[in-house]
Amino acid sequence: MGWIAGGLCADVPPGTVIPVCIGGVDLAVWCSQTGVYSAWADRCPHRGMRLSHGFVRGETLSCIYHGWQYDQSGSCIYIPAHPQLTPPRTICATSYPCASRDGAIWISLAASDESPPETGGREPVRSLPFAGSAERVARFVDADLDALAVLGGEADLAVAIQPVSDTACMVHAFAANGYDPKSVSVQLESMRGEFEELAA
């Protein structure tokens, strides 16, 4: 797997954190106040609490259990129970390459020299869960499981498929500038309906 779309920026505005699962790997994806996105293993190194339950302040994410605060690199910079202590650099969350581009949040589970894919000038539309593996959805839309599969049509639709599990994936849709949101939504939902009917 290279770059995977983990969500749309509009769904993770500055100051928020959400859980994202990519191919069975649980992540906490958060956006700082200045709009910088990060993707970390969803586990605080202190007591294993999910960081996606935490809270964003400024350019930091804190764990909800004991308030341990992490900077964008994933290093713990403040432990409220010990305000005088400078936490050792060894305390850090596991972070993955993450970048926002053209309104989508791109994540790679391995180090990557390449840039996240372009959306060809398309705008992000919405994300839809599909009850089937990413491979099956890719076969259904007759696309490779590349970062972006072009479906075409009136709105020049393209989708990025995010593997979640053997029985679930997320489809992130992009459409040409000035698309009609309603007709794109109808197109996507009828596509999902056909897929799930076929799979059933």
Place this chain on the structure above:
Amino acid sequence: MSGSPENHWYCVAMLSGLAEARKTLLLGKEITVGSGADGAWAKSADGSLMPVIERFGHLWACPGEPKKDLFSIPEADGEGRRLVDVGSVRVRCSPLRAVENFLDVAHFPFVHTDILGTESNAEVDRYKVEVREETDEVWATKVKFHQPQAAMSATGGIITEYMYRVPEPTCAVLYKTCPPRPGEWDVITLFVQPLTEEWCEVWPWMALYDDDSTLSEMVSFQQLIFMQDRSILENQIPKKLPLDPGLEVPTQADLTSVAYRRWLKKTGYSYGAQLVAA
């Protein structure tokens, strides 16, 4: 103490809740609890009676052979205390994670915000932790923490002093400054019934000096606190409590947790524990 989980005592019911026999789980196996003319009883799936004790308002059962008597809490016998059966909360977590969370004060400002702690007073001073050899119990003493509303009977913020005691791997007793009676300790316990290694039923029980609050107010207060804890306990990874160092990073505020984990490991009690770092 024996490491075999079958030979320990476990809380399995409130005595006041045994009018009708019911099935439950203990260490992953079905048991039935009920009461008759001779008192409360617990039966394993094959119908055989298990050793039981009625104490602290609850029924205790041992699926194997008990190696010692169930612990006592002499402080709870004081005259004028109100004994409060809180009920139970089922939590999808390791029974040991539930006990460890109960031993922790550093989470108060973030999980029980503006009730048991505030973010502006989150510091945890050094306290004392020991394993008392004569009773084989973990004790933490001189634990002091600033609390905005330590109990139903508290009016305004106070420095609360705590003592924690772990007399059984799945039980913890908290002794805490008693707002209306300085010099006495309120007693709040956590009896954890291991349904499975990753699912437990938590039976809190209290022996308090509080003449003003209604029973329903006191129960609601504890239920609120445990609901807040549940949102944490069901979201820790891994679900089992890691006993080997390396997977999780403790600090000085976690000395009770460190002692508890070491004690479990030394004892060989591993039901609900993860022994090899994942």
